[in-house]
Amino acid sequence: MRGSLxxxxxxxxxxxxxxxxxxxxxxxxxxxxxxxxxxxxxxALADAVTAGQYRGREGMxxxxxxxxxxxxxxxxxxxxxxxxxxxxxxxQRLIDAAPGVVELPRGGLAVVVxxxxxxxxxxxxxxxxxxxxxxxxxxxxAVGMQLLVSLLVITxxxxxxxxxxxxxxxxxxxAVRQFADGDLAARVPPAGASGSxxxxxxxxxxxxxxxxxxxxxxxxDRLLHDVSHELRSPLARMxxxxxxxxxxxxxxxxRCDDEVQRIDDLxxxxxxxxxxxxxxRGAAADRLELQPVSLQQLVQDxxxxxxxxxxxxxxxxxxxxxTNEVTVNADLRLLDRALDNLIGNxxxxxxxxxxxxxxxxxxxxxxxxxxxGPGVDDAALPQLFEPFxxxxxxxxxxxxxxxxxxxRVARAHQGRVVASNLSPAxxxxxxxxxxxxxxx
Numbered sequence: 001m002r003g004s005l006x007x008x009x010x011x012x013x014x015x016x017x018x019x020x021x022x023x024x025x026x027x028x029x030x031x032x033x034x035x036x037x038x039x040x041x042x043x044a045l046a047d048a049v050t051a052g053q054y055r056g057r058e059g060m061x062x063x064x065x066x067x068x069x070x071x072x073x074x075x076x077x078x079x080x081x082x083x084x085x086x087x088x089x090x091x092q093r094l095i096d097a098a099p100g101v102v103e104l105p106r107g108g109l110a111v112v113v114x115x116x117x118x119x120x121x122x123x124x125x126x127x128x129x130x131x132x133x134x135x136x137x138x139x140x141x142a143v144g145m146q147l148l149v150s151l152l153v154i155t156x157x158x159x160x161x162x163x164x165x166x167x168x169x170x171x172x173x174x175a176v177r178q179f180a181d182g183d184l185a186a187r188v189p190p191a192g193a194s195g196s197x198x199x200x201x202x203x204x205x206x207x208x209x210x211x212x213x214x215x216x217x218x219x220x221d222r223l224l225h226d227v228s229h230e231l232r233s234p235l236a237r238m239x240x241x242x243x244x245x246x247x248x249x250x251x252x253x254x255r256c257d258d259e260v261q262r263i264d265d266l267x268x269x270x271x272x273x274x275x276x277x278x279x280x281r282g283a284a285a286d287r288l289e290l291q292p293v294s295l296q297q298l299v300q301d302x303x304x305x306x307x308x309x310x311x312x313x314x315x316x317x318x319x320x321x322x323t324n325e326v327t328v329n330a331d332l333r334l335l336d337r338a339l340d341n342l343i344g345n346x347x348x349x350x351x352x353x354x355x356x357x358x359x360x361x362x363x364x365x366x367x368x369x370x371x372x373g374p375g376v377d378d379a380a381l382p383q384l385f386e387p388f389x390x391x392x393x394x395x396x397x398x399x400x401x402x403x404x405x406x407x408r409v410a411r412a413h414q415g416r417v418v419a420s421n422l423s424p425a426x427x428x429x430x431x432x433x434x435x436x437x438x439x440x
Contacts, residue, residue, distance in 0.1 A: 009161070012157055012158075016154045020149075020150040020153050020154060023149050023150070023153060027149065040067075042100060042112070042113045043113075045111050045127050049063060050115050050116075053117055053118065054118065072111070072128060073128050074125065074128075075087070075125070075126040076124070077091065077125075077126060078123045090110075094126055097112050099114060100112060110127065111126070111127040112124055112126050112127075168202075168203060169199065171203065172188055172202060175187055175206060175210070184210070184213065184214040185214065187207045187210060188204075188206055188207055234260075235263070241255040241256045242256060272337065288330075289331050289332075290329050290330060291330070292327050292329060293327065293328055293329070293330045294326070295367065296325065296358065298332070298335060298339065299319055299367065302340060302343055302356075303343075303356060309347055310347060313350075314352075315347065315352060315353060315354055316353040316354070317356075319355075319356045319358070320355055320359075322358045328435065330413055330433065331409075331413070334409045335409065337405065338409040338410070339369075341403065342406060342429055343356070349371060349374065350371035351371075351373055353371070353372055354370070354371050355369075355370045356369055357369075357370065363434060363435055364432045364433065365432070365433050366430050366432045366433075367430070367431045368428055368431070369428070369429055370426060372425055372426045373425075373427055374427075375422065375426060375427040376421065376427060381419055381421075384403055384419050385404050385406070385407035403429070406429075413433050413434070415431065418430045
C-alpha cells in the first residue's frame with residue numbers, strides 16, 4: 001500500500017488535520033494569554049494600588065509600569081485633582097461605577113476601584129485602557145479566526161494534493177485523446193508515468209496497452225499487405241494458365257490446380273499463424289488440442305512424408321535415434337505442422353544431407369533439424385522468425401511464414417525455437433518443448 005493513491009489521500013487528510021489542530025491549539029493558547037494579559041479585574045487593581053502606595057513612590061511606579069505593559073494607564077481621582085479634559089465629563093460616572101468596569105466612547109474601557117491612602121482618605125484608582133492598546137478579542141472572534149486558519153490550511157493542503165493528482169491525470173487524458181484521434185504513437189510522458197502510485201501505474205498500463213494496440217495494428221496492416229502480395233503472384237500465374245487453356249493447352253489447367261493449392265496452403269498458414277497469437281487472452285484449451293504425443297513416432301512419420309522429396313533432390317534424410325521413449329502433452333496437428341515446416345525449410349537449402357535429432361535435456365525436450373546448407377547470415381538470425389521475412393539470397397523460398405509459424409507453435413506450448421549456424425557449414429533449428437506442459 002506504500003505507493004497507493006488511497007494512502008496518499010489518507011496521509012494528506014491526516015496532515016491537514018494535524019496542522020489544523022496544532023495551529024488551533026497555538027492560537028487558543030496565545031489568545032488566552034493575550035486575554036489574560038489585557039483583562040483587568042477590579043479587585044486585582046485595588047490590591048495592586050494599595051500595595052503600591054504602601055511601598056511609596058517606587059511602588060506606585062512599578063504598578064504603573066505593569067499596567068502599561070497590559071495596555072492600561074493609571075489615573076487617581078481625588079477631590080482636589082482634576083481629570084484629563086477628555087475624561088472630566090465622565091468623572092462622576094467613573095466614581096459611581098466603583099468598583100467596576102465602565103465602557104467609554106469609541107471602544108474605550110476603564111476599570112474603577114476605591115482605595116484608601118496611608119492617611120485613611122478614600123480616593124478612586126482608574127485603570128484606563130490606552131488608545132494604542134490592542135483591542136480585546138471576543139470569544140466569537142477567536143472562534144472565527146480559528147475556523148479561518150483551519151480553512152486556509154485545509155485549502156492549501158487540498159490544493160497541493162489536487163495539483164499533484166491532476167497533473168498525471170491531465171497527461172493521461174491528453175494521451176488518451178490523442179490515441180483516440182488516431183495518433184497511435186501517443187504515450188503518457190515519462191514525467192506522468194514515473195513513480196510508484198496508482199496514477200503512475202495507470203499511465204504505465206496505458207502506455208503498455210497503447211504499445212500493444214499499435215503493434216497489433218501494425219502487424220495487421222503488414223499481414224494484409226504481405227498476404228495481398230503473396231496472393232498476387234499465384235493469381236497472376238493462374239490467369240496466364242487460364243489464357244493458355246483457352247488457347248488450346250489443356251495441360252495449363254494442371255498449372256491452375258497447382259496455383260489454387262498454393263493459395264490454399266498460404267491461407268491455411270495465415271489462419272494458423274493468426275490463431276496462435278501469443279498475446280491471445282483466451283483460454284489455452286481454445287487454441288490447443290492437447291493429447292499425449294510420442295515424439296519418436298511424430299519424427300518418424302514426418303521423415304517418411306519427406307523421404308521421396310529428399311531422394312528426388314539426392315539428399316540423405318536420417319534420424320538420430322534416442323534410447324528413451326519421449327512423450328509430451330501437446331497438440332499433435334500443430335507439432336506435425338511445425339516439424340513439416342522445419343524439414344521443408346531444410347529441403348530448400350541442404351546440399352547433401354538432413355538430420356533430425358530428438359533428445360531430452362533436463363526439463364526440455366528438443367527436436368532439431370540439421371542441414372549442410374549455407375546457413376543464414378548472423379545479422380539476420382533475429383529476423384528469421386518474423387512473418388513473411390525471407391533471406392535476400394532466397395527471394396522465392398516459400399512464403400516466409402514457415403519458421404514464424406514454428407516459433408508461434410513453440411510459444412503456444414510454452415517452448416522456444418533456437419537457430420544457429422554450424423561450422424564450417426550448415427544450419428540447425430531446434431524446437432524445444434517443456435517435458436511437462438502446464439496450461440492454466
